[in-house]
Amino acid sequence: MKLLLTGVTGQLGTAIAELAPERGAQVVPLVRRARSGKVPFARVFPSLAGAAVTGDIRDPLLGLPDKDISELADTVDAVVNLAGDTNWAGFGRDLYAANVMGARNGYELVRELQKRSGRRILYTYASSIFVAGGALGRIAEGPLSPDRHRTAYEHSKWLAERELDLLHKPGDPDVLIARVAALLGDSRTGRTLKRNSLYLLAERWDDLPGRMLPVMRGARVDVLPRDMAAGALLDAIAGMLRAGPRAEPVFTHICAGDEAPSLRGLLETARALSPLKFGKWVRTVPASADQILWLSNNAERFLALSPAWRNSMIGLRYIGLDRVMERGRLAQLADGPLPAPGTELLARLLFDLPASVRPTAPSDSGLSRFLA
Numbered sequence: 001m002k003l004l005l006t007g008v009t010g011q012l013g014t015a016i017a018e019l020a021p022e023r024g025a026q027v028v029p030l031v032r033r034a035r036s037g038k039v040p041f042a043r044v045f046p047s048l049a050g051a052a053v054t055g056d057i058r059d060p061l062l063g064l065p066d067k068d069i070s071e072l073a074d075t076v077d078a079v080v081n082l083a084g085d086t087n088w089a090g091f092g093r094d095l096y097a098a099n100v101m102g103a104r105n106g107y108e109l110v111r112e113l114q115k116r117s118g119r120r121i122l123y124t125y126a127s128s129i130f131v132a133g134g135a136l137g138r139i140a141e142g143p144l145s146p147d148r149h150r151t152a153y154e155h156s157k158w159l160a161e162r163e164l165d166l167l168h169k170p171g172d173p174d175v176l177i178a179r180v181a182a183l184l185g186d187s188r189t190g191r192t193l194k195r196n197s198l199y200l201l202a203e204r205w206d207d208l209p210g211r212m213l214p215v216m217r218g219a220r221v222d223v224l225p226r227d228m229a230a231g232a233l234l235d236a237i238a239g240m241l242r243a244g245p246r247a248e249p250v251f252t253h254i255c256a257g258d259e260a261p262s263l264r265g266l267l268e269t270a271r272a273l274s275p276l277k278f279g280k281w282v283r284t285v286p287a288s289a290d291q292i293l294w295l296s297n298n299a300e301r302f303l304a305l306s307p308a309w310r311n312s313m314i315g316l317r318y319i320g321l322d323r324v325m326e327r328g329r330l331a332q333l334a335d336g337p338l339p340a341p342g343t344e345l346l347a348r349l350l351f352d353l354p355a356s357v358r359p360t361a362p363s364d365s366g367l368s369r370f371l372a
Ligand SMILES: NC(=O)c1ccc[n+]([C@@H]2O[C@H](COP(=O)([O-])OP(=O)(O)OC[C@H]3O[C@@H](n4cnc5c(N)ncnc54)[C@H](OP(=O)(O)O)[C@@H]3O)[C@@H](O)[C@H]2O)c1
Pocket: 006, 007, 008, 009, 010, 011, 012, 013, 031, 032, 035, 038, 055, 056, 057, 058, 081, 082, 083, 084, 085, 086, 098, 126, 127, 128, 129, 130, 179, 180, 181, 182, 183, 184, 193, 197
């Protein structure tokens, strides 16, 4: 399959670009014209530079020139829109322009591609499992209702989903809305583009006020290494392309779901793996969902918080709530095993813990049998 991919320079896009060749997928990256202060695209992705097109998700038809649109119409099977504003503490206007208008502009482009080529072309939009806002329990892979607990970021992703749901008419391009879990670095190398998302927990470990972490008793941490998320997303896209036309947008969760560890399990695993890494330990303090949601979104009204701290406070709701993202739809689409990252792997990636070293047999052959 051939994919027009936005957001290739991001955490998830990098993983897709790395994985695509072994999955037999070709990537045409859409790169912003102006990326001031960033390493030039051709230097980061030399093998993709020749295929790249320039555009901006905030512009109609993603800002692509007519010539590129005609070429893409003849060649791509899907447009995969991963680009967006991922600053949890970002301004509403910026979040709206990138996440809501970006989702819509991508969809209009796919409509145009399908019209010009007469072929079925799939639109995939990367949303977030965090559109669940304050919802608890089992979260279905389907449209969600309005929720007063959503942050500005979550609200922008929810509006984008709703926009796509409303825009879609019979005969329109198929739409896959992929709600992605929090991402960590690569499961094999640990490489990560940035230490945002759940890494913020590790970054703030020694500075938590009162060394307390307010969480629900059954809180779970739904997080995936980026390569596992990329693999599941490519599987879901392939599944959509295999299946017949869909009358409505398809929602799915690219996440660990039932396999997501409890927060307590994750922290205890980290401590067991490397007791000396943690000078001090935090206490998890039982809290209600309302307390966590309120605190994570409102602390800045009373405390002067730096942008990094605001992001961390918002992150509290991503580790402190008791809920499970369903993956039944993902299982139907993926036609293979679902991501199951394992608590030890996640603890190692999150806290940068060294890989365990297998003990070597001591010279005393009498003792070595205990190490077998
Ligand atoms: N990372 C997570 O934990 C997580 C969790 C749930 C959902 N998601 C969703 O998954 C998607 C990918 O996330 P990510 O973490 O990979 O994002 P990221 O690392 O923040 O990267 C964002 C990407 O979007 C591009 N971009 C931003 N504004 C653009 C514009 N106006 N036009 C064109 N490209 C633009 C950036 O390009 P430049 O390099 O030019 O800035 C970059 O490639 C997002 O939609 C995000 O909401 C991510």
